[in-house]
Structures are given as C-alpha cells and as structure tokens.
Amino acid sequence: MNQSEQEKQFLDLMERHKRMIYKVCYMYATDEDTLADLYQEVALNLWRAFPKFRGESKPSTWVYRVTMNTCITYLRSQKAHPQTVAITLSMAEVLPDVQGKENLRELYALIGRLDRLERALIMLWLDEKSYEEIAEILGLSLSSVKVRIHRVKAKLKEMSNQ
Numbered sequence: 131m132n133q134s135e136q137e138k139q140f141l142d143l144m145e146r147h148k149r150m151i152y153k154v155c156y157m158y159a160t161d162e163d164t165l166a167d168l169y170q171e172v173a174l175n176l177w178r179a180f181p182k183f184r185g186e187s188k189p190s191t192w193v194y195r196v197t198m199n200t201c202i203t204y205l206r207s208q209k210a211h212p213q214t215v216a217i218t219l220s221m222a223e224v225l226p227d228v229q230g231k232e233n234l235r236e237l238y239a240l241i242g243r244l245d246r247l248e249r250a251l252i253m254l255w256l257d258e259k260s261y262e263e264i265a266e267i268l269g270l271s272l273s274s275v276k277v278r279i280h281r282v283k284a285k286l287k288e289m290s291n292q
Contacts, residue, residue, distance in 0.1 A: 140180050144173065147193045150257065154194070157241065157249055158201040164208075172200045187266060194259075194267045198250055240289050248282045255279050 144151075151172055159165035176196055183192055241249055247268070254264045265275045
C-alpha cells in the first residue's frame with residue numbers, strides 16, 4: 131500500500147473512532163490542556179502503530195487498547211493522578227434534557243472516583259463492548275472481566291446512594 135492510501139485509511143480510522151478516543155481521554159484528563167495533549171498523544175501513537183496493525187482484532191478494539199495504554203502511560207510519565215473534570219457543555223449537549231445532563235454529570239463524577247482499571251472497565255462496558263472485547267482490550271481473562279464489572283457496578287450503585 132502506498133503512503134497516500136495509508137494516510138487515507140488512517141484518517142478514516144481516526145474519523146470513525148474520534149468520539150471513543152475523546153471519551154477515553156476525557157476520563158483520564160485533569161483539565162482541558164491535558165485532554166488536548168492526551169488526544170494528540172493517542173493520535174501520534176496510533177499513527178506510529180498503524181502500519182503494524184495486522185487486523186487480528188477489530189479496529190475498534192485495537193484503537194481502544196492503544197488509547198487506554200497511551201493515556202495511562204502519559205499520566206504516569208507526567209506523574210499526575212487522574213482527577214474528575216467537570217463535564218463540558220459540548221458533551222452535555224448530547225443529551226436532550228436537563229435531567230439527562232445532570233445524570234451524566236453525576237455518572238462521570240462517580241466514575242472519576244474509581245481507580246484506573248475500574249474506570250476502564252466501566253467505560254468499555256458503557257460503550258457496549260462485549261465482555262470478550264473488554265478482556266482483549268485490557269488483557270484480562272473473560273471471567274475476571276465479568277467479576278470485576280459486576281463489582282464496579284455494585285460499587286457505583288453504593289457510591290450513588292451515599
């Protein structure tokens with residue numbers, strides 16, 4: 131494949147998965163600048179790895195894995211700790227009503243209190259990834275994913291009742 135075909139395929143991949151990349155970066159960002167840095171770092175890592183993508187998994191699975199690993203590695207290198215960031219109006223506009231926006235704010239606040247792995251698990255589950263896909267993305271066993279997601283959902287429920 132020539133360079134222009136590769137660039138076109140990469141741009142198509144980025145366009146198809148930009149919302150997912152943004153959501154994952156958003157969960158690990160401490161502010162808007164960090165969010166922009168994370169997104170840029172993910173794009174760079176995807177570009178570097180794109181020629182080596184063999185198609186052994188779905189493109190979305192591969193993009194998720196690269197995005198999650200990039201966010202975690204970036205934050206470790208910055209010696210920053212993930213914190214909850216107030217939801218931006220642009221994300222809240224996705225929901226049609228005021229109650230939906232408030233529910234989204236509350237959900238993100240609760241998710242922001244989880245540890246990194248719990249956060250990754252619940253975000254993948256909320257994105258309607260199958261347990262098999264989640265296991266592949268995070269490098270966990272299928273049974274571990276099932277148990278951990280059940281525990282995270284219970285933890286979120288308990289946190290919301292406090």
